[in-house]
Amino acid sequence: MIYQYLLLLLHLILLTSAKTVEYHWTTGRGYANVDGIAERPVITCNGQFPWPAIRVTKGDNVLIYLTNGFNESEKTRTTTLHMHGLFQQGTNQMDGPPMVNACPIQPGDTMLYNFTVDSNGQYEDGFRALFVVDDGENNENFPYDYDEEVILSLGEWYGETVDVLTNSFMSLYNPTGAEPIPQNLILNNTRNLTWEVQPDTTYLLRIGNFGGFVSQYFWIEDHDMTVVEVDGIYTEKNTTDMLYITVGQRYSVLIHTKNQTSQNFAIMQKFDDTMLDTIPNDLELNATSYMTYNSSAPQPSQNMVDELEFLDDFYLVPYNKMELLDDPDYVITLDVKMDNLIDGKNYAFFNNITYVAPKVPTLMTALTAGDDASNALVYGSNTNTFVLQKDEIIEIVLNNQDTGVHPFHLHGHVFQTIIRDRSYDADEGEDPVSFDPDNHADYPEYPMQRDTIYLRPQSNFVIRFKADNPGVWFFHCHIEWHLLQGLAIVLVEDPEGIQGNSTQQLTANSLEMCKNSNISTKGNAAGNFDNFLDLTGENVQIKNVPGGFTKKGIIAMVFSCIAGILGLVTISIYGMMDMSSEQEMEEIKELISEDQLEDIMDEEHSDIITSKDGVIIQGTSK
Numbered sequence: 088m089i090y091q092y093l094l095l096l097l098h099l100i101l102l103t104s105a106k107t108v109e110y111h112w113t114t115g116r117g118y119a120n121v122d123g124i125a126e127r128p129v130i131t132c133n134g135q136f137p138w139p140a141i142r143v144t145k146g147d148n149v150l151i152y153l154t155n156g157f158n159e160s161e162k163t164r165t166t167t168l169h170m171h172g173l174f175q176q177g178t179n180q181m182d183g184p185p186m187v188n189a190c191p192i193q194p195g196d197t198m199l200y201n202f203t204v205d206s207n208g209q210y211e212d213g214f215r216a217l218f219v220v221d222d223g224e225n226n227e228n229f230p231y232d233y234d235e236e237v238i239l240s241l242g243e244w245y246g247e248t249v250d251v252l253t254n255s256f257m258s259l260y261n262p263t264g265a266e267p268i269p270q271n272l273i274l275n276n277t278r279n280l281t282w283e284v285q286p287d288t289t290y291l292l293r294i295g296n297f298g299g300f301v302s303q304y305f306w307i308e309d310h311d312m313t314v315v316e317v318d319g320i321y322t323e324k325n326t327t328d329m330l331y332i333t334v335g336q337r338y339s340v341l342i343h344t345k346n347q348t349s350q351n352f353a354i355m356q357k358f359d360d361t362m363l364d365t366i367p368n369d370l371e372l373n374a375t376s377y378m379t380y381n382s383s384a385p386q387p388s389q390n391m392v393d394e395l396e397f398l399d400d401f402y403l404v405p406y407n408k409m410e411l412l413d414d415p416d417y418v419i420t421l422d423v424k425m426d427n428l429i430d431g432k433n434y435a436f437f438n439n440i441t442y443v444a445p446k447v448p449t450l451m452t453a454l455t456a457g458d459d460a461s462n463a464l465v466y467g468s469n470t471n472t473f474v475l476q477k478d479e480i481i482e483i484v485l486n487n488q489d490t491g492v493h494p495f496h497l498h499g500h501v502f503q504t505i506i507r508d509r510s511y512d513a514d515e516g517e518d519p520v521s522f523d524p525d526n527h528a529d530y531p532e533y534p535m536q537r538d539t540i541y542l543r544p545q546s547n548f549v550i551r552f553k554a555d556n557p558g559v560w561f562f563h564c565h566i567e568w569h570l571l572q573g574l575a576i577v578l579v580e581d582p583e584g585i586q587g588n589s590t591q592q593l594t595a596n597s598l599e600m601c602k603n604s605n606i607s608t609k610g611n612a613a614g615n616f617d618n619f620l621d622l623t624g625e626n627v628q629i630k631n632v633p634g635g636f637t638k639k640g641i642i643a644m645v646f647s648c649i650a651g652i653l654g655l656v657t658i659s660i661y662g663m664m665d666m667s668s669e670q671e672m673e674e675i676k677e678l679i680s681e682d683q684l685e686d687i688m689d690e691e692h693s694d695i696i697t698s699k700d701g702v703i704i705q706g707t708s709k
């Protein structure tokens with residue numbers, strides 16, 4: 088099932104107005120040439136692309152009527168909204184993630200997202216919009232002065248749609264889980280953007296990375312940027328000449344323009360190329376846009392820098408000077424790993440569990456499980472669900488056993504980041520460094536708060552927050568590919584507080600979405616409700632590769648075309664390495680009997696056979 092979701096990146100959280108703002112959006116298919124290379128299918132909003140930016144004021148009641156306008160015959164083409172950065176206090180069902188908080192919207196259906204912009208404090212296909220919240224009318228409560236405000240959305244662009252890319256990504260032909268390589272960096276949904284500026288003016292630049300994969304370095308030639316907000320949290324001013332922005336992150340910076348009007352300057356974006364498995368020769372790692380003071384003057388060429396020295400957001404200080412939270416009541420320690428399962432595909436794991444959606448959305452299990460809602464078992468063995476008690480201080484320790492950077496995002500909260508370790512030294516070829524509660528750096532006095540933060544390769548971070556927002560909250564890697572691979576957990580926060588609050592009860596509209604999706608709105612993860620502890624029939628992950636095949640040794644070698652009498656068969660073999668292809672062919676012929684090959688051919692789906700030598704052979708008939 089492909090869940091297409093609209094990502095709303097919330098920019099500023101903030102006070103009061105009480106008007107109702109209403110949006111009516113119908114998804115559709117269109118074509119756009121975003122990067123100047125070629126037109127490709129995109130997801131449109133009421134026939135338009137890109138999606139409009141949304142502007143509301145803190146305290147507003149927001150009504151978004153989202154209609155799935157995709158073709159009725161495309162049964163897998165469901166839709167939801169993925170709210171990012173809103174706290175959804177009391178309105179957990181409006182948070183978005185399918186099978187966590189809601190049922191998907193079927194073609195032709197309309198879901199009403201009805202929520203208040205809280206107090207306190209297919210996405211790669213262009214299905215995304217920036218959600219800017221003003222702090223008071225005309226943003227009058229914003230703590231810093233500026234003259235003008237400008238939005239910039241960063242992203243990467245693929246030449247193919249997510250469907251096409253996903254098919255080859257989640258495939259036994261991609262056993263290492265190499266993520267698709269984007270084709271270009273984009274700024275405000277285009278390349279070579281021109282931003283016309285006035286001299287001697289202070290701009291508030293709201294920057295968000297809407298991409299689904301790669302972090303970007305961002306800088307403007309010969310202009311400093313003063314960070315004043317990250318992910319909706321105001322900060323003490325911190326001036327830098329370069330930012331590093333992961334997907335899902337937002338920054339607001341102040342830029343004061345020069346007095347001169349004779350020269351223009353380069354706005355630079357650069358891929359974090361350490362996140363790319365391969366770097367194609369024709370991939371431009373950096374992109375140039377233009378900060379233009381004078382349209383008659385020549386445009387600048389790209390701005391080169393010697394070193395990628397960027398502001399480390401760990402050291403930012405929140406404007407509210409919130410102190411370090413108390414010692415935790417509950418510590419959740421998670422090890423991140425990527426590995427193959429027996430279907431040959433590459434998955435992502437937290438503590439050996441790859442997230443598999445339940446049969447009943449987790450919020451609905453929490454609402455119907457009575458006292459059992461406090462028992463994590465009812466949410467299933469494969470959703471990686473943790474139950475948090477009301478007002479507990481929660482600490483999440485993330486140990487990265489993977490060699491990649493991962494930006495993690497928590498719904499429903501901002502968190503304090505109290506450790507982000509940098510002791511791991513890749514050059515030394517060391518083992519991953521896990522957090523040691525008895526031996527660690529000092530925690531900051533006023534830890535930075537945000538909702539999306541990156542984890543360094545083979546390193547660790549520690550975050551804290553108070554469980555004061557009853558609801559079911561997804562915590563996941565914001566890299567869309569890794570979410571597909573299952574890099575997510577679910578937090579069920581204060582289940583009694585969810586059940587006991589009238590505002591949390593499912594709306595008629597939410598119930599209708601489930602009915603039309605044939606998804607039950609009661610029961611445990613398996614949909615059983617006579618006995619919530621009976622998980623018979625729950626969704627579980629694919630089996631492990633059996634012992635004897637060391638992780639590193641699992642190399643899937645893919646052979647296409649064993650032509651001849653059997654037609655076209657593709658086979659991948661695990662545990663065989665370093666053989667020439669002719670040898671490989673011979674080995675295969677010896678390992679599998681013709682009967683087995685016939686079996687493979689007869690199966691509609693890929694099939695697993697263990698050969699006489701114990702080597703796993705997997706075939707897909709075409």
Ligand SMILES: *[C@@H]1O[C@H](CO)[C@@H](O)[C@H](O)[C@H]1NC(C)=O
Pocket residue numbers: 121122123124277278279
């Ligand atoms: C942007 O400029 C590059 C050359 O710098 C060019 O190849 C490309 O087509 C331009 N893209 C757009 C969308 O104008």
Ligand SMILES: *[C@@H]1O[C@H](CO)[C@@H](O)[C@H](O)[C@H]1NC(C)=O
Pocket residue numbers: 158159160
């Ligand atoms: C829906 O898809 C079918 C099959 O691809 C096509 O024949 C039909 O024209 C489409 N309808 C609409 C409204 O796009």
Ligand SMILES: *[C@@H]1O[C@H](CO)[C@@H](O)[C@H](O)[C@H]1NC(C)=O
Pocket residue numbers: 176177584587588589590
């Ligand atoms: C229900 O939730 C709202 C929003 O968080 C909160 O203001 C209210 O106090 C809650 N009511 C109860 C009975 O817990």
Ligand SMILES: *[C@@H]1O[C@H](CO)[C@@H](O)[C@H](O)[C@H]1NC(C)=O
Pocket residue numbers: 150201202590
């Ligand atoms: C939105 O929710 C509020 C609070 O539950 C309710 O009073 C209002 O009627 C809802 N609006 C619509 C259009 O359903």
Ligand SMILES: *[C@@H]1O[C@H](CO)[C@@H](O)[C@H](O)[C@H]1NC(C)=O
Pocket residue numbers: 139140217237238239240275281282283
């Ligand atoms: C970028 O796009 C937003 C709308 O999404 C617009 O408000 C803003 O002015 C654009 N920025 C520039 C520099 O053109």
Ligand SMILES: *[C@@H]1O[C@H](CO)[C@@H](O)[C@H](O)[C@H]1NC(C)=O
Pocket residue numbers: 287346
């Ligand atoms: C820029 O010009 C303004 C007046 O237009 C002046 O007050 C200011 O001092 C000038 N700044 C610099 C750096 O020259």
Ligand SMILES: *[C@@H]1O[C@H](CO)[C@@H](O)[C@H](O)[C@H]1NC(C)=O
Pocket residue numbers: 347348349381382383384385
């Ligand atoms: C803009 O640039 C042109 C070409 O370099 C120059 O002749 C002109 O004086 C500039 N205008 C201003 C207002 O600086």
Ligand SMILES: *[C@@H]1O[C@H](CO)[C@@H](O)[C@H](O)[C@H]1NC(C)=O
Pocket residue numbers: 357370371372373389390391392
């Ligand atoms: C931009 O990328 C090209 C190659 O892709 C490289 O030669 C150049 O040094 C890069 N520029 C910067 C500023 O990093």
Ligand SMILES: *[C@@H]1O[C@H](CO)[C@@H](O)[C@H](O)[C@H]1NC(C)=O
Pocket residue numbers: 323324325326397398399400402403404
């Ligand atoms: C600004 O950030 C740097 C790290 O990039 C940090 O060392 C410094 O303490 C910060 N200053 C303030 C005032 O936040």
Ligand SMILES: *[C@@H]1O[C@H](CO)[C@@H](O)[C@H](O)[C@H]1NC(C)=O
Pocket residue numbers: 422438439
């Ligand atoms: C994950 O599995 C490995 C190997 O089976 C085991 O050593 C490790 O303890 C497991 N980790 C967790 C958190 O269960």
Ligand SMILES: *[C@@H]1O[C@H](CO)[C@@H](O)[C@H](O)[C@H]1NC(C)=O
Pocket residue numbers: 605
């Ligand atoms: C709806 O779900 C039930 C239980 O999962 C299943 O038996 C039934 O066939 C489904 N109906 C449709 C129309 O998909």
Ligand SMILES: [Cu+2]
Pocket residue numbers: 492493494564565566569570574
């Ligand atoms: Cu990731």
